[in-house]
Amino acid sequence: ELKVEQNPLFLSMQEGKNYTIYCNYSTTSDRLYWYRQDPGKSLESLFVLLSNGAVKQEGRLMASLDTKARLSTLHITAAVHDLSATYFCAVEGGGDSNYQLIWGAGTKLIIKP
C-alpha cells in the first residue's frame, strides 16, 4: 500500500528565510504533484513532476523529484507573506490502486512579516 508522508506538517517562518518541505512515499512511482490550498479555498496545481530528476520552478518555489529515494522536495526561497498556504503533495499509485493519487496530509505554512 502506497503511503505518502509530508514533513513538517506545520511551519511558521519569517519573511526572507529559506525552507524546504519534504514529501516521502513508500513504493515506486514516477509521477508526483504539488498543490497549494489557501484557507477556505480549493486546491490549485503547482507542479507536475513526471520523471526522476525532474525539477520545476516558479517564482520563489522550486520542486524536485528523486524517484530512487522516493522523495520530493518543495523549496521556498526568500519567503514572502503571499506564500502562506497549505501545500499538499500527491503521488500516483500503480495499477493496484487504479492509478489513483495518494495524498500527503499537507504542510501548513505561515510566513510572518
Added chain:
Amino acid sequence: NAGVTQTPKFQVLKTGQSMTLQCAQDMNHNSMYWYRQDPGMGLRLIYYSASEGTTDKGEVPNGYNVSRLNKREFSLRLESAAPSQTSVYFCASSLQLVGQGIMNTEAFFGQGTRLTVV
C-alpha cells in the same frame, strides 16, 4: 474556462436528511473523484469514476453513493446524513485513461461544498 463546477457551495442538513452534491467538468476528462477534507486529515477519497460507466469505492465510501451520469457529471449522494459527514467536499477530474495507458493523472478541483450536518 469553467473547469470543474460543484453545487451547492454551502449546505446545512439535519441528521437523517438526504442530499445530492452535483459536479460537472467541461475539460473532456475521463476520470472524476469525490474527496472529503477534514481538519488535520488531508484529503480522503470517497468514490471515483475511472471512466464513464464505472465507479469504485475509495478510502471512505460508507454512507455515500455516487452516479456517473455521463462523461461530464459525477454526483455524490448522502442518503441519511450524519454529523460525522460534516466536512468540505471536493470534486475533481483528470484526463487519465485507465486501461488505455496513462495520459495525465493531474487532478483539477472544484471550489468545494461546505456541508454541516446538525
